[in-house]
Amino acid sequence: MAFEVQEGGFTLNLGGRTILRHAPETPVLFIGRGDASIAMHHGHFDIEDYVIERVALRHAEIRGDKVYLSTSPASPAVLALRIDGNETDAAIAFEALDPAINRIWIRVVAEPGEHVWGGGEQLSYFDMAGRRFPLWTSEPGVGRDKSTLITWQADRRSNSGGDYYRTNYPQPTYVSSRRYALHVETTAWSAFDFRREGFHEIEVWDVPARIELWARPHFSDLVMALSDRFGKQPPLPEWVYDGAIIGLKDGENSFDRLEKYGDAGVAVSGLWCEDWAGLRETSFGRRLFWDWQYNAARYPDLPKRIAALAARGIRFLAYVNPYLCVDGSLYPEAEKAGYFAKKLESDETYLVDFGEFDCGVVDFTNPEASQWFAEHVIARNMLDLGIMGWMADFGEYLPTDIRLASGKEATLAHNEWPVLWAEVNARAVASRGKTGDAIFFMRAGYSGVQRYCPLLWAGDQSVDFSRHDGIGTVICAALSSGLVGNAFHHSDVGGYTSLFDNVRTPELLMRWAEMAAFTPVMRGHEGNRPLQNLQIDQDPEVLAHFARMTRIYVHLAPYLRMLSREAAETGLPVQRPLFLHFEDDARTYGIQTAYLYGPDLLVAPVIEADRSDWTAYLPAGAEWVHVWSGKRHAGGQDVTVPAPFGEPPVFYRADSAHADLFERIASVR
Structure with missing residues (x-):
C-alpha cells in the first residue's frame, strides 16, 4: 500500500x-x-x-x-x-x-x-x-x-x-x-x-x-x-454424490412416487419433502404449514420411513424457515417465552402477513430465542428424527418497523438477518456433530453467510426461459456468488414460480436437468402449483432423460469430489467464470451464459427454447474437446455444435488429467 x-x-x-x-x-x-x-x-x-x-x-x-x-x-x-x-x-x-x-x-x-x-x-x-x-x-x-x-x-x-x-x-x-x-x-x-x-x-x-x-x-x-x-464451506456430504435429491410434496404418496424414479433408473441420493410439516392452500398455490414438526396426518410413521430410506442409502430432507404461524403449536410456546420480535411502540408481538396467513418473527438477536430455535426446532424436531438436510428458506423478510431484543434498528438489522438465520442452522447441525454430513441450503444471504451456509440455491425462478427470471439466471447467480466466497450453488430443476398461466414444458425440464448434472447438487422441485405443472415422473420421456442426467452426475462424482475438497481448502467455487482460468482472454470477461465446472470442463447450457444447436465461446489458451462428438476445437473462437436433448454443450480441456473420465461421459446410458 x-x-x-x-x-x-x-x-x-x-x-x-x-x-x-x-x-x-x-x-x-x-x-x-x-x-x-x-x-x-x-x-x-x-x-x-x-x-x-x-x-x-x-x-x-x-x-x-x-x-x-x-x-x-x-x-x-x-x-x-x-x-x-x-x-x-x-x-x-x-x-x-x-x-x-x-x-x-x-x-x-x-x-x-x-x-x-x-x-x-x-x-x-x-x-x-x-x-x-x-x-x-x-x-x-x-x-x-x-x-x-x-x-x-x-x-x-x-x-x-x-x-x-x-x-x-x-x-x-x-x-x-x-x-x-x-x-x-x-x-x-x-x-x-x-x-x-x-x-x-x-x-x-x-x-x-x-x-x-x-x-x-x-x-x-x-x-x-x-x-x-x-469463511469457507465444508466439503459436500459423501451421500450427495450418489445422485439427485428428488423433490416431492405429495404426502405419504411421495414414497411411492420415489419408487417410480428408482424403477426408471434415476440415481437417487435423497428424498426432499418440504411438506413434511403439512400444507395450506392459498391463492398463490400450495403453501407449507409453518409449524416445524412432522405432520403425522400427512406423513404417518415418518421416523420409520426415514430409517427405511437411510438403510437404502437415501437421505430424507425437509424444510424450515425462521417464522412460526399463529395457528401452529410452536407459536404459543415461543410467545410465552418472549422469543418473538415486537412492535415498535408496545410489547405486542409483531405479525407478518405472508399471504393469507400471519406469522411471528423469532428474534435471533435474543440469544435465548436463537438457542431455542436451533435446539428445540431444528435439532430435536428434525435432526433427531433422522432428517439429514433441508431448505432453510426466507431470511429476507425482516420488516423495518419492528423492535428487536438487541436494540439494533431494524433498518440496520435487515441485511444481517439471513446471516443470523444461517448461524442458527449451522449451530443446530454442529450440536449433533453432523457438520459436513447434514446439509441445508439457503437463498437469502449477506456478508458473512459463507461461514455458516454450506450450499446456496438460486431462489424461485419462473418456470420458463425468460431472460431475467428463467433458467439462464441461475448461471449468473452461481458465478456472482462464487466470486465472493460461496463455493457450492444449485437450483430447482424446472424452476419454481408458476403464475398467470405460465407453466413448465417438457423442454424446460429437460434443459434444466442437463444443466443441473454439471452443478454441485441436482435437486428437483414440484413448484408452487404442482397440480398445474408438469412433474418429472409424469412424462416417460422426461423421466428417462432425467435418469440419464443423474447417471452422468454420478459418473462425474470423482471429479466433483476433488472440486469439493479444493473448495473447502481454497474457497474456489465449483462453478467458475471463464476468466478465472483464462484471464488473458478479455473476451471471457463478459460471458454469463457458460461456466467452467472446475478448471477443466466448460458447460454452455441451452437456455433458450426451440433450439437444436448452440454456440459457445471457447477460451484461448487451450484446446477443447466436444464431449459428445469427440471433435477437437482450438480456443479463442465461437463454436456451434448440435444440442439435441441429452447432449448439452460441454467441452473439456484436451490436456486435462481427467480426460479419460470426461471422454466416457458420452457412453453413460
Missing part, C-alpha cells in the same frame, strides 16, 4: 493500482443526511429516499495516523479516516465526527473498459459495469423485467414484479478486472453505481465501519482472499 499526501489531498495505491485519488476539485467523499421511506409487502420493498443534504468533503488534513475531512480549510472536520495495510491489503476505517451524518458517498477510481463482478448473488447481470445496484435483501420478484407482461401482471396484482437488481442475497463486495476486490463493511442499505467512466460511486445509508481492499496478480487469488475473509 502506498499512501501519498498532496496539498489538500491524497492518493491511495494498492499493488500498483490507484484506488482513491482525492483533491479539492475532485473529492473522494461526500456526506449528508437523508430521510428514507421503506414499506414491505410480502417480502417486496418499496424504498424511497429524500436527500436532505449532500456536501462534498473537499479539504483533507493529515494528523497523526488519520485523515480529517471537511468541506473547506476553514470548516471543522466532520469525518476521519484511518488507513492501514500492506502492499496488497488495506482497510479504511471511518469515524463520524458529526452525529447528524447518515449518508455517505465514496468515489473509487475507475478506468475505461473496466469490468466489475460480484454484488452477492446477482441474477440478471454478471458484469455490473454500466449499471447501478441497490444492495438490500428482498424477494427478487416475478419476471424481474418491467418490459414484460408477466412482471406487469405481478406488479399490478401484488407489487411483486421485481427488477434486474433485486436479489435474495446482496453483498457490498465486488471484484474488478483491474485485479482488486473491495468490500464495504456495513449492514445498512447501500448501492454500487458503476455508470460513470471515471469513478465508481458507493452509497451507504450510514457511516460504514470500514472499506476493505485486496490486490492480487490473479483473479483466483482474489477469490481465495475473499473466501479467507468471509
Whole structure:
C-alpha cells in the first residue's frame, strides 16, 4: 500500500493500482443526511429516499495516523479516516465526527473498459459495469423485467414484479478486472453505481465501519482472499454424490412416487419433502404449514420411513424457515417465552402477513430465542428424527418497523438477518456433530453467510426461459456468488414460480436437468402449483432423460469430489467464470451464459427454447474437446455444435488429467 499526501489531498495505491485519488476539485467523499421511506409487502420493498443534504468533503488534513475531512480549510472536520495495510491489503476505517451524518458517498477510481463482478448473488447481470445496484435483501420478484407482461401482471396484482437488481442475497463486495476486490463493511442499505467512466460511486445509508481492499496478480487469488475473509464451506456430504435429491410434496404418496424414479433408473441420493410439516392452500398455490414438526396426518410413521430410506442409502430432507404461524403449536410456546420480535411502540408481538396467513418473527438477536430455535426446532424436531438436510428458506423478510431484543434498528438489522438465520442452522447441525454430513441450503444471504451456509440455491425462478427470471439466471447467480466466497450453488430443476398461466414444458425440464448434472447438487422441485405443472415422473420421456442426467452426475462424482475438497481448502467455487482460468482472454470477461465446472470442463447450457444447436465461446489458451462428438476445437473462437436433448454443450480441456473420465461421459446410458 502506498499512501501519498498532496496539498489538500491524497492518493491511495494498492499493488500498483490507484484506488482513491482525492483533491479539492475532485473529492473522494461526500456526506449528508437523508430521510428514507421503506414499506414491505410480502417480502417486496418499496424504498424511497429524500436527500436532505449532500456536501462534498473537499479539504483533507493529515494528523497523526488519520485523515480529517471537511468541506473547506476553514470548516471543522466532520469525518476521519484511518488507513492501514500492506502492499496488497488495506482497510479504511471511518469515524463520524458529526452525529447528524447518515449518508455517505465514496468515489473509487475507475478506468475505461473496466469490468466489475460480484454484488452477492446477482441474477440478471454478471458484469455490473454500466449499471447501478441497490444492495438490500428482498424477494427478487416475478419476471424481474418491467418490459414484460408477466412482471406487469405481478406488479399490478401484488407489487411483486421485481427488477434486474433485486436479489435474495446482496453483498457490498465486488471484484474488478483491474485485479482488486473491495468490500464495504456495513449492514445498512447501500448501492454500487458503476455508470460513470471515471469513478465508481458507493452509497451507504450510514457511516460504514470500514472499506476493505485486496490486490492480487490473479483473479483466483482474489477469490481465495475473499473466501479467507468471509469463511469457507465444508466439503459436500459423501451421500450427495450418489445422485439427485428428488423433490416431492405429495404426502405419504411421495414414497411411492420415489419408487417410480428408482424403477426408471434415476440415481437417487435423497428424498426432499418440504411438506413434511403439512400444507395450506392459498391463492398463490400450495403453501407449507409453518409449524416445524412432522405432520403425522400427512406423513404417518415418518421416523420409520426415514430409517427405511437411510438403510437404502437415501437421505430424507425437509424444510424450515425462521417464522412460526399463529395457528401452529410452536407459536404459543415461543410467545410465552418472549422469543418473538415486537412492535415498535408496545410489547405486542409483531405479525407478518405472508399471504393469507400471519406469522411471528423469532428474534435471533435474543440469544435465548436463537438457542431455542436451533435446539428445540431444528435439532430435536428434525435432526433427531433422522432428517439429514433441508431448505432453510426466507431470511429476507425482516420488516423495518419492528423492535428487536438487541436494540439494533431494524433498518440496520435487515441485511444481517439471513446471516443470523444461517448461524442458527449451522449451530443446530454442529450440536449433533453432523457438520459436513447434514446439509441445508439457503437463498437469502449477506456478508458473512459463507461461514455458516454450506450450499446456496438460486431462489424461485419462473418456470420458463425468460431472460431475467428463467433458467439462464441461475448461471449468473452461481458465478456472482462464487466470486465472493460461496463455493457450492444449485437450483430447482424446472424452476419454481408458476403464475398467470405460465407453466413448465417438457423442454424446460429437460434443459434444466442437463444443466443441473454439471452443478454441485441436482435437486428437483414440484413448484408452487404442482397440480398445474408438469412433474418429472409424469412424462416417460422426461423421466428417462432425467435418469440419464443423474447417471452422468454420478459418473462425474470423482471429479466433483476433488472440486469439493479444493473448495473447502481454497474457497474456489465449483462453478467458475471463464476468466478465472483464462484471464488473458478479455473476451471471457463478459460471458454469463457458460461456466467452467472446475478448471477443466466448460458447460454452455441451452437456455433458450426451440433450439437444436448452440454456440459457445471457447477460451484461448487451450484446446477443447466436444464431449459428445469427440471433435477437437482450438480456443479463442465461437463454436456451434448440435444440442439435441441429452447432449448439452460441454467441452473439456484436451490436456486435462481427467480426460479419460470426461471422454466416457458420452457412453453413460
